Amino acid sequence: MNTPALKEWPLWEVFVRSKQGLEHKHCGSLHAADASQALHMARDVYTRRQEGVSIWVVPSASITASNPDDKGELFDPAADKIYRHPTFYEIPEEVGHM
Amino acid sequence: MSTPIDYLLHLADNAVVLGQRNAEWCGHGPILEEDLALANVSLDLIGQARLLYQRVAELKGGDASEDQLAYFRDAHEFRNYTLLELPHHGPLVGYAAADRDYATTIVRNFLYSALMVLVWDGLQNSADAGLAAIAAKSVKETSYHLHHARDWLVRMGDGTDESHARVQAAVDHLMPYTEEFWTTSPAEGAAVAAHVAVDVWALRPAWDAMVNDALAEATLSRPNFHGYVTEGKVGLHSEHLGFLLAEMQSLARAHPDGRW
Numbered sequence: 533m534n535t536p537a538l539k540e541w542p543l544w545e546v547f548v549r550s551k552q553g554l555e556h557k558h559c560g561s562l563h564a565a566d567a568s569q570a571l572h573m574a575r576d577v578y579t580r581r582q583e584g585v586s587i588w589v590v591p592s593a594s595i596t597a598s599n600p601d602d603k604g605e606l607f608d609p610a611a612d613k614i615y616r617h618p619t620f621y622e623i624p625e626e627v628g629h630m
Numbered sequence: 631m632s633t634p635i636d637y638l639l640h641l642a643d644n645a646v647v648l649g650q651r652n653a654e655w656c657g658h659g660p661i662l663e664e665d666l667a668l669a670n671v672s673l674d675l676i677g678q679a680r681l682l683y684q685r686v687a688e689l690k691g692g693d694a695s696e697d698q699l700a701y702f703r704d705a706h707e708f709r710n711y712t713l714l715e716l717p718h719h720g721p722l723v724g725y726a727a728a729d730r731d732y733a734t735t736i737v738r739n740f741l742y743s744a745l746m747v748l749v750w751d752g753l754q755n756s757a758d759a760g761l762a763a764i765a766a767k768s769v770k771e772t773s774y775h776l777h778h779a780r781d782w783l784v785r786m787g788d789g790t791d792e793s794h795a796r797v798q799a800a801v802d803h804l805m806p807y808t809e810e811f812w813t814t815s816p817a818e819g820a821a822v823a824a825h826v827a828v829d830v831w832a833l834r835p836a837w838d839a840m841v842n843d844a845l846a847e848a849t850l851s852r853p854n855f856h857g858y859v860t861e862g863k864v865g866l867h868s869e870h871l872g873f874l875l876a877e878m879q880s881l882a883r884a885h886p887d888g889r890w
Contacts, residue, residue, distance in 0.1 A: 564663065568781075572778065573664075576666045576667040576670050577662075
């Protein structure tokens with residue numbers, strides 16, 4: 533008791549793994565007081581239609597994001613390096629569909 | 631073997647009345663996430679009620695139906711605990727449109743779901759196979775409701791001075807109504823004798839332990855009380871049920887057999 537109430541709860545990013553999926557996919561965010569509450573809220577907000585079998589929540593503040601202004605120097609240089617795509621190989625018949 | 635219909639109605643009416651009360655928060659929840667959480671609880675309860683009403687309709691035969699049971703019976707025919715029909719605010723508010731108090735909602739959901747996880751668990755062994763199947767489904771839903779309500783009970787009790795005071799007031803207000811859990815109505819007695827129901831009295835120590843444990847963790851005190859024990863489950867209700875039913879039933883009564 534006597535803890536001052538926060539005006540706003542921290543933000544959490546929610547990742548859900550679907551039944552078929554192998555990896556957790558980002559599906560949105562929500563506000564919650566702490567991690568366990570965030571998990572329960574994620575259950576109610578994001579898995580109401582049987583979307584998932586596993587949930588991760590991550591404090592949004594823990595995510596370091598790239599700066600959109602750096603988009604040019606970060607990503608554009610890859611645009612003309614087509615030799616990085618594995619499209620120059622002949623796939624032998626016996627390998628079949630890949 | 632005949633399944634005591636009145637006992638099934640007691641379970642169904644509990645679920646539909648509390649489902650309707652929780653649904654009153656839809657669009658008005660304190661935050662979006664809680665709004666959805668309570669709507670989920672509400673839909674679980676209404677789902678339980680539907681299954682139970684369908685079972686009653688099946689046993690009654692004739693033109694009985696889940697809609698007829700939910701929407702075309704009057705207050706004195708409902709068999710729910712009085713606790714579940716109370717509005718979402720404390721005592722001393724003389725009108726139904728008072729601001730809803732989230733602590734009241736949470737404490738009520740806690741007290742009821744703590745009982746029902748025990749009841750559903752026991753009913754999985756009911757002599758009525760239909761009821762046992764409903765119990766197996768409901769016990770999972772109710773475990774989640776209990777978890778949700780208990781979590782908030784502890785957070786609010788062990789939270790700020792204001793949240794503590796409000797949740798303590800809700801506990802003081804609602805706890806006396808739980809005395810109704812422990813009296814045996816004729817319908818319950820008959821159902822226990824037929825091995826359809828669980829004897830709620832036998833669940834009391836487990837319920838007390840759950841409640842005391844949560845209240846202690848929430849730094850709340852459990853009130854002592856003596857006095858009138860409510861009798862909603864034999865059809866003697868507070869004035870609040872009539873208003874609740876008027877709202878819940880108005881659409882079905884304005885458009886009987888309506889489909890949309």
